[in-house]
Amino acid sequence: MNEQKLNAKEQETNSEELSMQNGVAPLIRTTNITKSYPSGFGKVFVLRNIDLEVSEGEFITIMGPSGAGKTTLLNIIGMLDEASEGEYSFLDQDVHKLNERKRAELYKQHMGFIFQSYHLIDDLTVYENLETPLLYKKVKGAERKSMVCDTLDRFQIVGKKDLFPSQLSGGQQQLVGVARAVIAKPRLLLADEPTGNLHSSQGEEIMQLLSKLNTEGTTIIQVTHSDKKASYGNRIIYLKDGWIVDKL
Amino acid sequence: MxxxxxxxxxxxxxxxxxxxxxxxxxxxxxxxxxxxxxxxxxxxxxxxNFHENADRIYRLSHHLTIGGSERRGASGSAPMAPAILQQYPEVVNAARFTGENRMLVQYQEKAFYEEGIRYADNSIFEVFTFPMIKGDVESALKAPYSVVITQEIARKYFADEDPVGKTLRIDDQRDFTVTGVVRDVPQNSHFSFDLLCSFQTLYAQEREGLDVWGWFGYYTYLLLDQKSDWKELEEKFPALIETHMGATLQRVGASVELFLQPVSSIHLHSKLQGELTxxxxxxxxxxxxxxxxxxxxxxxxxxxxxxxxxxxxxxxxxxxxxxxxxxxxxxxxxxxxxxxxxxxxxxxxxxxxxxxxxxxxxxxxxxxxxxxxxxxxxxxxxxxxxxxxxxxxxxxxxxxxxxxxxxxxxxxxxxxxxxxNLRFRNLLVVTQFVISIALIIGTITIYQQIAFMKDKELGFDKEQVLVTPDVGDVTQQSIRSIKEELSGLAGVVHVAASNTVPGRGAMMTNFVPEGFSEDESQLMRIVTFDHDFVATLGLELVAGRNFSSDLATDVEESAIINEMAAREFGWEDPVGKIIRRRVLGEAGEPQLTPTKVIGVVKDFHLNSLHAEIEPLYMAYATDDLNTISVRVMPDNLRETVRLLENKWKQIAPGHLFDYYFLDQSFDGMYGAEERLGHMALSFSLLAIFLGCMGLFGLSACTAEQRTKEIGIRKVLGASVPNILKLLSKKMVLLMMIAAAIAAPVAYYALTRWLQDFAYRISVGWHTIVLAAILALLIALATEGYHAVRAALTNPVETLRYE
Structure with a gap:
């Protein structure tokens, strides 16, 4: 029954409903995920046999040295990349079996991305950057406007709405980046070193913001190098040479 | 969105x-x-296409074969139109008109030479669409000595007056009554006119050839009815020819075929002799x-x-x-x-x-x-x-x-x-260069051909010859005395009289040369001139002698031919051979008059180099000639011309001294090629300009993307020339590929174009190499800006942010 409901009206199903029931399926489950590239006569492995479960409402930090496969794992979870082997289910749907279009539909509805280098669209103003994901979700004009205004308000960037990214400081840009990621109310927020390019005080602000979003119900997975930033989350996954390890 | x-x-x-x-x-x-x-x-x-009946108008053209030579001409003869109109019901109307005449037109004080004078049937207004503004369409050209003029001529001669009913003196001989004014002929017409004199005038003047079926001097257009097929009509013509010309044709060993050309296809598809434009x-x-x-x-x-x-x-x-x-x-x-x-x-x-x-x-x-x-x-x-x-x-x-x-x-x-996507981009760049190189090769070749034609030895000396055509019409004085008066002037070297000069073409008639039977007539061009012509034009006698004013027999009994005629007739020693000339006898009966070849001139071009040199027959006359050629000294040209002009005013008071220089008129015959050359040049330049613009942008990108690489190379010790070589090596390669593709394409196309010329250059490999090198230099110069800038950049700048 729960599954039918999910399929019918995914975006309105909220986490509280799910967590009220026992033995609920996790938001994300990966089994034996492996990522490799052909190289010469052999293969180079980036990820090996990753088994992972993430439940709704978690704030997970992925840590590990450079080249451990953190970003790759995040990309696979975010459906920007595909695993070479293994199974991945998101909201009980087998992502690895879905076609491109269905997968795009799924992540469009449920995911938001935050990047280390913000990745705002240079030719769009703050307002338009926030509006873009709603355009792709075909949100109607009036509703879209009110959603953008709400978000501008909530992130206290109303005064910046007509500025272009180049006119903002790094911290402000990332603020817009976060705002853009959450405007469509995604269930899962993926952040790849969201504070990597920021001063520590700016970084703190962003982390507090993420933390606040998490307490409001958004599941977050972040990649970071910093123990301090990791402490905002409630679970840490260590990666080393593509394997999940208990400790670094 | x-x-x-x-x-x-x-x-x-x-x-x-x-x-x-x-x-x-x-x-x-x-x-x-x-x-x-x-x-x-x-x-x-x-x-x-502006004629209302455009899809039903056909031009009657002919294909004449005599002996070994043939001629495809754009005209018919005067009796054809009436006969066709009478005999074939599917032909609902027909119009004839003549070639353009250049005559003096006078109205009160105004006198100008007009180039665009034709004699035409009144039906020209029914077959074609030339809207008449003033006058009666039905009858404007029915009477002899009536003339219809265009608006432009009406303005020129009559200003604000109403021209209808006024008289124009044409050719200083007869008064013509203006019976109508038509709108100016549109520029997209394959023939044009300024004045149309009535065809009846020709009958009134009893012009030669009006009843001769084989006198192809009249442009003839037929209007068919809606349902008939012109191809079917064409098939009926052989019978018509047989009826009216059969006997004559058999006698001279010739054949004539008539064919039709849809009027709207003439401009682009017809290349006959005697085209109207x-x-x-x-x-x-x-x-x-x-x-x-x-x-x-x-x-x-x-x-x-x-x-x-x-x-x-x-x-x-x-x-x-x-x-x-x-x-x-x-x-x-x-x-x-x-x-x-x-x-x-x-x-x-x-x-x-x-x-x-x-x-x-x-x-x-x-x-x-x-x-x-x-x-x-x-x-x-x-x-x-x-x-x-x-x-x-x-x-x-x-x-x-x-x-x-x-x-x-x-x-x-x-x-x-x-x-x-480098490979794809390279492909596109090569494509651009192929186009540019082909256009450059084309342009160079066209200009080479033009230069070749202008510089080619014509067989006569075209420099410093001043020509006054149509002098016979403006003065009663004999041409011989005019010559004498002109030759006395300072700066004048020779004066000659003739009925045509090179560049103005010549009539073609048939002859029976020695060794040929009467039904093996040969076509030859015929030019008539006096004994000074050879010297004035600088023709070169290779055998025999020139005409002489002392020998009375030269007028009727002697002829000079060109080398081509001797070759054509297979004569090793042409001097002394007899050529029988077909002339009309007293009773209008064609007969053969023998003339003796007294001299042979080196081949010279009577026409542009599009045409081959043809067998030429030169006859002697001292009167009845209408063109005077004057060879002048190269220095003080302006003074000499002024003297000639003053003398002219005495000889023919009130008439313009109308002259041109032979070299200019000859060079002017390649106008079409020059226009083509200019167009090819302009579009080549544009193509190259566009290609360079793209290349400039592209090289900016490449240089930008390779800045880091260039920086590293410089740190490792590469010199500026090393870097430039690195950046331009690819360009050279691409250009060579492009040249290899463009060369055969251009070669093929140009060789076909050159077929139009009887005398032509061939597409040289050096042209192709030149074009490729030119394109390469332009490309390198374009790319050079960014390459040099990238190569000169201090690596510290580019590598700092790493």
């Missing part, structure tokens, strides 16, 4: 001003070229349509290359949009839309370029095009369609390419999109 795309596109264009400029200007120049050529082509194709050429229509397409292609290629080379700047946007939920289709639509916006912006620039370029194009192409946005209503909608088409053609690949980026790759930061 739509406006969001438009906004992004415009902001992107503004941010990258240089590239946007290259794209917009490039597309605009391409489209403007295309449009100009389309206007020209449309005009060429519109020839003679030089006419166009369907081949040039194809050629320039092709060039238009190629130039547009170069502009599109620029767009494709620049967009893909600059893709790194858009890659991030693609990645971000995809992570925000954009599908590939949406992105493709966005990028295509962007190209279309470029296209539409270019339309505005195109319209400006069109306004500026049209006068220039007209002066180059010798055309009279104008952009009339009402009459040629299709220009603006056509341009918009063209812009959309160009947008889709140029935008498809970049849209496809850009939308294919995967966020995982492009969002990492060190993405180099440039290298991905």
């Amino acid at each position: 739509f406006w969001s795309y438009v906004k992004v596109s415009l902001r992107n264009m503004i941010r990258q001003k240089g590239y946007s400029l290259i794209n917009v200007v490039g597309l605009a120049v391409g489209m403007a070229c295309c449009m100009l050529i389309m206007l020209w082509v449309a005009n060429e194709l519109s020839f003679d 030089a006419g166009g050429d369907i081949g040039y229509i194809y050629l320039f349509s092709g060039i238009a397409a190629f130039i547009l292609m170069i502009a599109c290629i620029n767009f494709v290359n620049l967009s893909t080379a600059r893709s790194a700047t858009r890659a991030k946007e693609v990645g971000v949009r995809k992570t925000l939920g954009a599908g590939r289709g949406k992105l493709m639509r966005q990028f295509l839309g962007e190209t279309v916006i470029y296209g539409l912006l270019s339309v505005l620039v195109t319209l400006i370029l069109l306004e500026l370029g049209l006068p220039l194009f007209n002066s180059i192409a010798g055309s009279q095009l104008d952009v009339n946005y009402v009459k040629t209503w299709w220009v603006v909608p056509g341009l918009v369609c063209l812009a959309l088409a160009v947008g889709v053609a140029a935008g498809s690949y970049p849209a496809f390419f850009l939308s294919s980026f995967r966020p995982v790759n492009v969002l990492k930061g060190d993405f180099m999109a440039g290298a991905v």
Whole structure:
């Protein structure tokens, strides 16, 4: 029954409903995920046999040295990349079996991305950057406007709405980046070193913001190098040479 | 969503001003070229379509064979039209007119030579559509000595007066009554006129040949009824010929075929002897349509290359949009839309370029095009369609390419999109160079051929010869005494009289040379001149002697021939041979008069080098000649001309001294080729300009993308020349490939073009090499700017941020 409901009206199903029931399926489950590239006569492995479960409402930090496969794992979870082997289910749907279009539909509805280098669209103003994901979700004009205004308000960037990214400081840009990621109310927020390019005080602000979003119900997975930033989350996954390890 | 795309596109264009400029200007120049050529082509194709009956009018032309020679002419003879009209009911009307006459036209104090005088049947107004403004269409040209004039002539002679009923004195002999005024002949007509004298005048004057079936001196047009097929009519002509000419043809061993030509196909498809105007050429229509397409292609290629080379700047946007939920289709639509916006912006620039370029194009192409946005209503909608088409053609690949980026790759930061599609881009660059090199080879060859024709030894000395045609008409004084008066002037070397000069053509008649039987008549051109002609024109006698004024027998019994005639007749020693000339006897009965060959001149060109030298028969006369040629000293030319002019005023008071220089008239015969050359040159330059613009943008990208590599190489010890070599090595290779493709294509096309000339150059390998080197130098110079700048940059600058 729960599954039918999910399929019918995914975006309105909220986490509280799910967590009220026992033995609920996790938001994300990966089994034996492996990522490799052909190289010469052999293969180079980036990820090996990753088994992972993430439940709704978690704030997970992925840590590990450079080249451990953190970003790759995040990309696979975010459906920007595909695993070479293994199974991945998101909201009980087998992502690895879905076609491109269905997968795009799924992540469009449920995911938001935050990047280390913000990745705002240079030719769009703050307002338009926030509006873009709603355009792709075909949100109607009036509703879209009110959603953008709400978000501008909530992130206290109303005064910046007509500025272009180049006119903002790094911290402000990332603020817009976060705002853009959450405007469509995604269930899962993926952040790849969201504070990597920021001063520590700016970084703190962003982390507090993420933390606040998490307490409001958004599941977050972040990649970071910093123990301090990791402490905002409630679970840490260590990666080393593509394997999940208990400790670094 | 739509406006969001438009906004992004415009902001992107503004941010990258240089590239946007290259794209917009490039597309605009391409489209403007295309449009100009389309206007020209449309005009060429519109020839003679303005006649209401255009689809039912046919010209009667002939194919004459005598002995070994043949002639395909654009005319009929005077008795044909009435006979055809009477005999074949499907022919509902017919009109005849003559070639253009150049005669003196006088009205009170005004006197001018008019070039465009024809004699025409009144039915010319029924067959063709030449709207009459004043006068009676039904009867205007029915009576002898009536004349219909165009508006332009009416203004010239009568200003504000009503011309109808006034008299014009024509040829200083007869008064003609003006019976009508017609609108000026449109420029897209294959024949034109300024004054039409009635055909009846010719009958009244009992002109020669009006009842002779074999006198092909009258242009004849037939109007068929709606349902008849002209091909069927053509099949009935042999019987007609047999009835009226059978006996005569058999006697001289000749044959005549008549054929019809639809009037609207004459301008582009007909290349007969005695065409009314030089006419166009369907081949040039194809050629320039092709060039238009190629130039547009170069502009599109620029767009494709620049967009893909600059893709790194858009890659991030693609990645971000995809992570925000954009599908590939949406992105493709966005990028295509962007190209279309470029296209539409270019339309505005195109319209400006069109306004500026049209006068220039007209002066180059010798055309009279104008952009009339009402009459040629299709220009603006056509341009918009063209812009959309160009947008889709140029935008498809970049849209496809850009939308294919995967966020995982492009969002990492060190993405180099440039290298991905290098092969495809090289292919496009080669394509551009192929077009440019082929155009350069073409241009050089055309100019070489023109120079060849102008410099070719003509067999006579065309320099410093002043010619006054039609002198016989303006004075009662004998030509012999005029000659004497002129030859006494300072600066005058020789004076000669003749009935034609090289460049003005000559009649063709048939002769029976020694060794041929009477039914083996041979066609020869015939020129009549006096004993001074050989010296005046600098003809070279290779055997025998010149005509002599002392020998009375020379007039009737002697002839000079050219070497070609001797060769044609197989005569080793032509002097002394007899040629029998066919003339009309006392009773109008054709008879053969023997003449003896007294001299042979070295072959000389009577016509432009399009035509082969033909067997030529030269007869002697001292009177009845109408052209005077004067050889003058090269120095003090102006003074000599002034003296001649003053003398002329004494000889023929009140008449203009009407003259030209022989070399100018000869050079002028290659006007069509020169126009072609100028057009080819202009479009080659444009093609190269466009190609360079693209190359300039492209090399900016390459240099930018390779800055880091160049920095590293310099740190490792590479010198500036090393770097330049590195950057230009590829260009040389691409250019060699392009030259290898362009050479055979150009060679084939030009060899075909050169077939039109009886005397021609061949396409030389050095032309091809020259063109390739030229293109390479231009390309290297274009690329050089960025290459040098990149090579000179201090590596500390470029590597600092790593």
